[in-house]
Amino acid sequence: xxxxxxxAQYCTFWIDGLFFGVDVDDVQEVLRHQPMTPVPRASxxxxxxINLRGQIVTAVDLRFxxxxxxxxxxxxxxxxxxxxRGEVISLLVDDIGDVVDTDGLxxxxxxxxxxxKVQDVVHAVRPxxxxxxxxLDSDRAVEVLAA
Numbered sequence: 774x775x776x777x778x779x780x781a782q783y784c785t786f787w788i789d790g791l792f793f794g795v796d797v798d799d800v801q802e803v804l805r806h807q808p809m810t811p812v813p814r815a816s817x818x819x820x821x822x823i824n825l826r827g828q829i830v831t832a833v834d835l836r837f838x839x840x841x842x843x844x845x846x847x848x849x850x851x852x853x854x855x856x857x858r859g860e861v862i863s864l865l866v867d868d869i870g871d872v873v874d875t876d877g878l879x880x881x882x883x884x885x886x887x888x889x890k891v892q893d894v895v896h897a898v899r900p901x902x903x904x905x906x907x908x909l910d911s912d913r914a915v916e917v918l919a920a
Contacts, residue, residue: 809832878899
């Protein structure tokens, strides 16, 4: 696993107005909403299974994992497909951003005003020109699977 300081490019996405990024090397692909098959008796954070070209992938609702309110209206989640702990997992997010290059930018401590569940899955913060990028620890973000 590479050190956090070695990561310069992040795949970005939004959840409830928060701007997150995950190391591009951990991202397999990004997809629009996919049909999901519910999993009986699964943790509430597991929204279902998606069939990704024959590979069965667990879809984790990051809103639930982060203790944020459920998605409202007709808006469907998007999928950030990551490799975490030897598995391929779909992180359900509100909207997809771009790949952001942060080479040369400093790391800042995690703001204390973020909710505790958000702080729990964020490595650090990288200040950008117009926002703060919350660097997501995808391994910790999928811990809902063990619950």
